[in-house]
Amino acid sequence: MSEFGRENPQFYLTAPTACPYLPGKYERKVFTHLVGEKASALNDILTQGGFRRSQNIAYRPACEACKACVSVRVRVDEFQPSRTFRRIIKRNADLIGEELPPQPSADQYALFRDYLDMRHAEGGMAEMTVLDYAMMVEDTHVETRVIEYRRRGPDSGIRGRGRGPLIAVALTDVLSDGLSMVYSFFDPDMADRSLGTFMILDHIERARKAGLPYVYLGYWVKGSPKMGYKIRFAPQEHLTGTGWLRVEGEDDAQD
Template sequence: MIQQRIKLYQGSINPCSYLDDREAVNIYADPHHPNPRAVYNQLIKRGFRRSGEYVYRPGCTGCSACIPVRILCDEFRMRRTDRRNCKRNQDLKVDFREACYTDEYFQLYQRYLAARHPDGGMDDPDPEDFERFLLNPWGETLFVDIRLERQVIAVAVTDATADGLSAVYTFFDPEHADRGLGRFSIMQQIELCKAIKLPYLYLGYWVDGCQKMQYKTDFQPQEHFDGHQWQEVLTAERKAGE
């Protein structure tokens, strides 16, 4: 595959949202590249991530805590907790749909943000916010549509790339938080990768020391990107052959 030349831009310095008492800066890909789909595939493989219309990677000086992670889908095997999660959610119906705005999705998004991010600047979105944040100008995006009977209770947003899916965001009905829908949606994306013969599910960044990111280490086997190449990382359990 021909490598595309990409202009990169450095953002401003802000407080780190993952680790206390640190500052962070992001490197952004040029959003006006003439071949955004080819560029997006290339960027995801180089440890970038999409947030809304922006594709970025951390560019912090003196800190490399944000580690890009991808799951080796063909080798993934559910743990006991994963099997319990699937059993708990066996009454749900899962479909994969082209990403789009609907009033139903938007109302679920509103409820999720109001419950999870009150007074955080995201808790009163309008339809344009929904489309700008979740739909993808860089390529193809799918919604993992999860329903209880006929009511949508969760949506996982995932981007299709040349060698995998890239998990972008998940929102769900706060009344069903006890179902573990975030983990359930990751497993659905892994199964889709297997079904369409894509080797990887990209999970964004794992940050050692950030509790809200620790769940990403549960999905094994996985590879981490060190800035030059992807390398498989073995947990203590896998080293012991468990």
């Protein structure tokens, strides 16, 4: 990419494709590249404007006849875990997440494949190879962390790392105003732990400790069961045509 392209991002529009969330709908996306020295600053601005990151691409929906995708961020300082959330935190008190650089590993890919095969066998990521996974993790020009969750060991409080098999993983961007959860996956045989919910709760606590006001959860799609869980983390803000609007969640949405 030329120096002009690095300093002045160009935006592109995709062709219509079938919507993965709402049957009978078609989606289009506007996207740009996140490269160069200003990639982190650009990622901050775009995330605050409703974009998401995938590798070195920032994108957001640009559908002509549908506005169902709504950007969601949790208000960290005001968040108070519900009784359900407190049970999930207690259930996973034996886990600890270790922050690592964005580097893939064989353990991560094995868990990733198990997760896809059990939870998203028909999804768009189902055919991802080990090379595809490596690119998803390490192809980043912004501040990114991999958080690996394992069971606590006797020295976890000192070293900040667990022991034993890998149980869950989160790929997370560190922004100037929060944490953005890019992608997460977990052991599908541990459904009773509600690990997806636990990782969000853990990120809210991480953001709180870091003095960051938000955790960005990506898009909530009203009417899509697979996205319903995001509305549970309240209070939160939704991006509207006039800016971010505070809303309350629905704690009884599906896990």
